[in-house]
Amino acid sequence: MQLGPFAVAQLRILAEIADLTGTASSEPLRMFVTDTLGNPYDDAEWIPGVLAALGKSRKDANKIKREEAITVVIGNPPYKEKAKGRGGWVEQANPNAQQPAPLEAWMPPSEWGVSAHSKHLRNLYIYFWRWATWKVFDHSPEHNTGIVCFITVAGFLGGPGFQKMRDYLRRTCDSIWVIDCSPEGHQPEVNTRIFQGVQQPVCIVMVSRSKKSDMETPATVRFRALPLGKREVKFAALQELRLKDSGWIDCPTDWRAPFLPESQGAWAAYPALEDLFIYNGSGVMPGRTWIIAPDADSLEKRWKKLLEAPDSEKEKLFHPHLRGGKVGDKHSKKIVPTPLHGFPINKKSVADESESEALTIRYGFRSFDRQLIIPDARLINQPNPELWNCRSEQQVFATSLSRTSPTSGPGMTFTGDIPDLDHYRGSFGGRAFPLWRDDTAQQANLPPHLLPFLTKKYKANTSPEDLIAYIAAVAAHPAYTAKFQDDLSTPGLRIPLTADPKLFAEAAQIGRRVIWLHTFGERMIDPASGCPAGPPRLPAGCAPTIPKEGAISDDPDEMPDTINYDAGKQRLLVGHGFIDRVSFAVWKYEVSGKQVLLQWFSYRKKHRERPVIGDRRPPSPLGDIQPDHWLPEYTTELLNVLNVLGLLVDLEPKQANLLERICAGPLISNAELKAAGALEVPPAPKKLKTKKQKPLYLFTDHAE
Numbered sequence: 001m002q003l004g005p006f007a008v009a010q011l012r013i014l015a016e017i018a019d020l021t022g023t024a025s026s027e028p029l030r031m032f033v034t035d036t037l038g039n040p041y042d043d044a045e046w047i048p049g050v051l052a053a054l055g056k057s058r059k060d061a062n063k064i065k066r067e068e069a070i071t072v073v074i075g076n077p078p079y080k081e082k083a084k085g086r087g088g089w090v091e092q093a094n095p096n097a098q099q100p101a102p103l104e105a106w107m108p109p110s111e112w113g114v115s116a117h118s119k120h121l122r123n124l125y126i127y128f129w130r131w132a133t134w135k136v137f138d139h140s141p142e143h144n145t146g147i148v149c150f151i152t153v154a155g156f157l158g159g160p161g162f163q164k165m166r167d168y169l170r171r172t173c174d175s176i177w178v179i180d181c182s183p184e185g186h187q188p189e190v191n192t193r194i195f196q197g198v199q200q201p202v203c204i205v206m207v208s209r210s211k212k213s214d215m216e217t218p219a220t221v222r223f224r225a226l227p228l229g230k231r232e233v234k235f236a237a238l239q240e241l242r243l244k245d246s247g248w249i250d251c252p253t254d255w256r257a258p259f260l261p262e263s264q265g266a267w268a269a270y271p272a273l274e275d276l277f278i279y280n281g282s283g284v285m286p287g288r289t290w291i292i293a294p295d296a297d298s299l300e301k302r303w304k305k306l307l308e309a310p311d312s313e314k315e316k317l318f319h320p321h322l323r324g325g326k327v328g329d330k331h332s333k334k335i336v337p338t339p340l341h342g343f344p345i346n347k348k349s350v351a352d353e354s355e356s357e358a359l360t361i362r363y364g365f366r367s368f369d370r371q372l373i374i375p376d377a378r379l380i381n382q383p384n385p386e387l388w389n390c391r392s393e394q395q396v397f398a399t400s401l402s403r404t405s406p407t408s409g410p411g412m413t414f415t416g417d418i419p420d421l422d423h424y425r426g427s428f429g430g431r432a433f434p435l436w437r438d439d440t441a442q443q444a445n446l447p448p449h450l451l452p453f454l455t456k457k458y459k460a461n462t463s464p465e466d467l468i469a470y471i472a473a474v475a476a477h478p479a480y481t482a483k484f485q486d487d488l489s490t491p492g493l494r495i496p497l498t499a500d501p502k503l504f505a506e507a508a509q510i511g512r513r514v515i516w517l518h519t520f521g522e523r524m525i526d527p528a529s530g531c532p533a534g535p536p537r538l539p540a541g542c543a544p545t546i547p548k549e550g551a552i553s554d555d556p557d558e559m560p561d562t563i564n565y566d567a568g569k570q571r572l573l574v575g576h577g578f579i580d581r582v583s584f585a586v587w588k589y590e591v592s593g594k595q596v597l598l599q600w601f602s603y604r605k606k607h608r609e610r611p612v613i614g615d616r617r618p619p620s621p622l623g624d625i626q627p628d629h630w631l632p633e634y635t636t637e638l639l640n641v642l643n644v645l646g647l648l649v650d651l652e653p654k655q656a657n658l659l660e661r662i663c664a665g666p667l668i669s670n671a672e673l674k675a676a677g678a679l680e681v682p683p684a685p686k687k688l689k690t691k692k693q694k695p696l697y698l699f700t701d702h703a704e
Contacts, residue, residue: 006033032061037088037127040065069143070135076151077128079198084119087127090134102134103127108164112256116282117161120403125152129165137172137209145213149206151194154182157203158258158491159403167255169207170218177243178251178259179204180225180489181234185407186428187593191230201404205259221251221259225489260490267487269669270494273400273412273433275679276471278445279386280431283364283399283421284373287330287381288319290622291374292420294604295631296360299374302622303358306350314351319620321381329381336378341388342439343375350378364397364415364423367591368641369600370520373418387418390434394441396468396515396523398433399424405488406592411475412493413591414518425592426599435468453678457668458501469511469524470504471495476514477648479656481592483663496659497673499666507658513651517644535640536647544572544581544642546635552577556629561606563597572597572642575630582642585649600641604634 010031018024033054040062064070080086093101106121108114120126129150136146156162157178169176181194182201194202207219224247226234252262262268274280286292293299306317320331330336332351339345343359363373377383387397397419400412406425413424424430437443444451444464454462474480474495481488498504512524516531525533537543546552552560552574560575565587572582589596602608608626673679 003033006031030064032057032064034058034061035088037086037090037131038062039089041089065135069140071143071146072149073132073136073147074149075128075132077125079153079200080124082119082122083124083127084122086124087122087130090127090131091122102130102138106130106162106165106168108161112163114160114163117159120155120159120161121165123155125150126156126162126165128152129156133169133172133207145209145211147206147208149204151181151202151204153198154180154201154203155403156259157205158260163256166257166259170221170253170255171215172213173207173209173219174213174217175208175210176219176221176259177206177208177248178221178223179238179241180223183225183228185593186404192228192234194231194234196231218253218255221253222248223251223259223261224248258490263487263490263494266496266663266667267484267494269667269671270496271668271670271673271679273471273475273493273495274431275670275673276446276450276467276495277433278447278681279437280433281384281386282382282429283419283423283432284380284384284387285382285421286373286379287321288379288620290319290620290625291376291379292363292365292371293626294369294371294637295627295633296372298626299360299372300358302625303374304356305625306622307353307356311351317620317622318350319617319622330378334378338377340375340377340380340383341385342391343377346376346378362417364399364417364419365603366420366422366426366599367399367410367413367415367424368518368596368644369603370415370417370637371603384432387432387434390436390438390445391418392436392439392441394436394523395439396435396519397423398435398468398471399430400433400493401425401428401491401592402431403491404428405491406481407485408481408593409478409589409591411477411480411484412471413476414472414515414523416519416523425594427594435464447679447681449676449680450673450678453673453676454504457499458504460501460505462504465512465524466504466508469508469515470497471511472514472518473507473511473655474659474662476511476518477652477655477659479652479659483659496663497668498662499668500662503658503662503665507662510651510654510658514648514655517647517651520640520644535643537643538646538650542581542646544579544639544646546577546579546639550578550580552630552635554629554632559606559629560601563601563605574601574638579638579642583646583649586642586645589645589649596645597641600638604630 010029013029013031014024034057038058042062085091087103089101091101091103093099103121106126107118129148129152132148132150136148137144156165180201180203182188182203184192186201187199190196224241226237249261251257251259290302291299293302306314309317314332318332320327321329333349335347335349337345337347346353348354358374359376360372361375363371365371395416397415397417398412399415399419400406401424415423419432421429423432434445437445446464446467451462451464451467454467475493484494487494498507509529512526512529513531516524516526517536521532521534521536525531527533553576558576560577562573562575564573565571565582565584566573566578567584570580570582570584572579572587587597
């Protein structure tokens with residue numbers, strides 16, 4: 001609705017027409033100032049008389065939206081996550097037209113099992129995709145041929161929540177072209193980005209429908225990536241690109257499959273990680289940062305300040321979730337009757353709370369970064385009850401990316417604590433795979449016929465711990481992401497599963513040590529194998545040490561604000577202090593592009609404020625409550641992290657060698673597992689209710 005850009009657009013379009021036709025246009029341009037997502041069936045909105053020209057422009061645009069057939073829609077829609085309520089009539093049913101919201105056609109049915117991911121459709125760029133396809137392909141059945149071409153972020157190419165969108169496009173169109181503009185992956189160097197301020201991968205997608213289109217024949221999907229390098233190189237490649245070039249790669253024809261090249265060769269035969277588990281889900285989405293901290297004292301003080309604040313300030317400090325500018329489902333006065341599993345019921349709202357002591361537990365905040373959280377259902381926006389229901393001293397959670405792929409470091413990481421949504425790398429979300437479905441560690445989160453199949457195959461008992469340890473040995477190291485980087489262009493990990501009993505046993509043994517390290521010596525404990533209870537330690541003479549002169553001061557005036565590395569001395573520099581015997585590999589250890597030590601330190605340094613990106617709200621002032629000095633427990637935990645990373649680095653050559661031998665030897669294919677029924681998952685329980693409204697559960701099939 002901005003007149004400046006509109007005026008510039010008019011001038012540029014006029015110049016373009018003159019350049020194409022050789023003459024200046026004598027006809028007025030049909031250009032309009034309007035909201036694309038505005039309701040075309042509503043012209044009743046009042047506009048002041050001084051803006052009458054704007055009102056007329058909007059009405060003229062609405063008439064085109066309602067009545068005229070459009071052949072081409074081209075553009076660069078805005079990107080905005082969590083934009084529920086901002087999609088106008090595209091998102092919400094339109095009573096004037098007596099028709100469902102166009103976005104409904106892209107909502108996956110519940111039986112597809114991806115409903116939890118459908119929230120990603122609530123993004124501004126998806127609303128524009130749906131508006132454009134509705135206008136070109138759906139609105140005028142007698143004129144339903146045309147083209148839509150957008151440059152947008154690339155999440156819809158492979159994300160599970162966009163399956164119905166891809167199904168629609170394959171059924172509606174007959175040709176789809178996809179150009180990957182960000183082959184470097186997430187958060188590439190700024191000079192490589194098509195749009196410098198956009199960290200997410202970007203793609204150009206053109207969908208075309210001809211008169212020959214057949215809804216029962218899937219559209220051909222062709223893919224190509226621009227060359228790696230600076231944006232100028234990419235612009236030059238785009239200038240030369242043609243639809244009939246030989247560089248296009250065919251994508252799968254399955255209705256819901258990603259708009260990405262199909263897995264080829266051995267990779268396609270490996271079972272997918274998610275198929276080896278019954279359940280996987282999002283990690284905890286706290287919704288407010290002040291309920292998490294690396295030390296308990298900060299949480300205690302934040303909680304106390306909230307309770308002691310005047311009623312007029314409590315809501316601001318609480319920092320309620322907003323939806324459409326209004327307070328969402330968690331706010332200071334809300335009573336949450338259902339607590340997190342294992343914690344007491346509290347029928348008071350936070351505003352009425354009188355308990356001044358805050359309960360805190362350890363939390364899997366980031367890979368190799370254990371922090372603390374207040375486990376209160378009133379405070380956590382989306383706790384994911386499934387994770388809390390299976391929390392125990394035996395539980396192991398594997399975490400990995402889902403909508404995107406790892407670029408470096410281990411393909412997955414592990415924690416014994418409830419994991420955050422961004423546990424794996426600190427951004428772009430991911431999935432959590434618990435080993436156990438219950439809090440007694442009796443029900444394995446594995447397809448019921450998988451372990452019996454493997455036991456028979458290996459002629460040796462195969463336990464749940466054996467399988468998750470095998471997965472850790474194979475995928476939790478940098479050689480995995482390096483070896484399969486091309487295959488990982490399509491998101492989703494796959495696990496080469498050996499058919500050799502000896503190799504499986506060897507991998508399980510190595511993987512137990514990997515999980516023991518990732519969980520800081522709290523899981524997979526086996527003293528006989530060198531995995532005792534307690535924080536892992538490098539051998540004497542190799543372990544990081546702090547000499548007297550390197551002590552990290554607890555003086556507030558010397559609170560560290562920088563962390564660096566002296567390669568010549570193999571010394572980690574923390575403010576004015578330092579730690580010796582830290583290898584360069586440990587200093588550079590990363591998880592999909594995130595340097596672990598830098599990220600770990602960023603939550604403990606003197607100045608922890610983070611830039612507010614886009615139009616996001618500033619966080620609660622409670623988050624400003626933090627120690628004014630370096631805590632001894634920070635030093636202890638930093639030494640724990642350095643030892644763990646050092647031991648993992650030492651293990652990497654063994655894991656890399658193991659992976660090569662597994663891939664070169666006999667494998668159990670995905671097809672073999674499916675043919676044997678080893679990946680079949682029992683149906684979800686169906687809820688029934690008695691007259692007293694108490695829930696019952698009826699299990700169909702698999703009665704055992």
